Amino acid sequence: MDNCTSHKELLLGLNLGHEYAFEQVFKLHFGEICYFVEKLTGSPFVAEDIVATIFxxxxxxxxxxxxxxxxxxxxxxxxRNASLDYLRAKRLHDHLHKNIRYTNSTFENGIERKIVRSEAFYLIYAEIKNLPRQVREIIRLSFVDGLSVPEIVNKLGLAYQTVQNQKSKGIKLLRKAIIKDNLISPLCL
Known part of the structure; x- marks a missing residue:
C-alpha cells in the first residue's frame, strides 16, 4: 500500500470513528503536538495534559x-488556543495568589496593630483612673471626649491657665506611670 492510500484509509477510518484509526493519529501526532505545547507553556507535564485532553x-x-x-x-x-487559555488562567491564578498573600499579610499586620493599640489604650485608661480627680477629669475631657481647652474651661468653669496646667500635669503623671510600670516603650511617648 502506498502512502497516499494509507493516509486516505486513515482519514476515512478516523471520520468513521474507528478506534484503530484514532490510535494511529494519536501515535502520529501526540509527540509533535506535545513538543509544541511544551514550548508555549514551559512544562512537559502541562503539555501532556493539554494534548491528552485535546485528543x-x-x-x-x-x-x-x-x-x-x-x-x-x-x-x-x-x-495553541488551549495553551493560551492555560497561560491566561495561570497568570490570573498567580495574580490572585499574590493578592491573597498581600491581603493576608496586610490584614494580619492591621489586626496586630489594632490589638497592640487596644492594649495600649486599656493600660492608659487604667492609669487615668489613678490620677487626682480634677486632673483625671481634664485628661478625660481632652483626650477621650476630644474637647479643646476653651471647651473644658466652659464646661468646668475653671480658669484657662488652670486647665492648661492640670492637663500638662496629667500628661506628665501618665508618662511617668507608664514608663515606671514599663507598660509601653518610652520611645512611643
Missing part, C-alpha cells in the same frame, strides 16, 4: 476532516 475531545466529538493536513492544522490550532 480526548477529538475522539468524543469525532469531527470530520477533508485531509490529514487539515487534521494536523486543527490539532495545532486547538493546542
Amino acid at each position: 480526548l475531545k477529538l475522539w468524543e466529538k469525532k469531527p470530520e476532516f477533508e485531509s490529514l493536513q487539515k487534521l494536523k492544522a486543527y490539532l495545532f490550532i486547538v493546542s
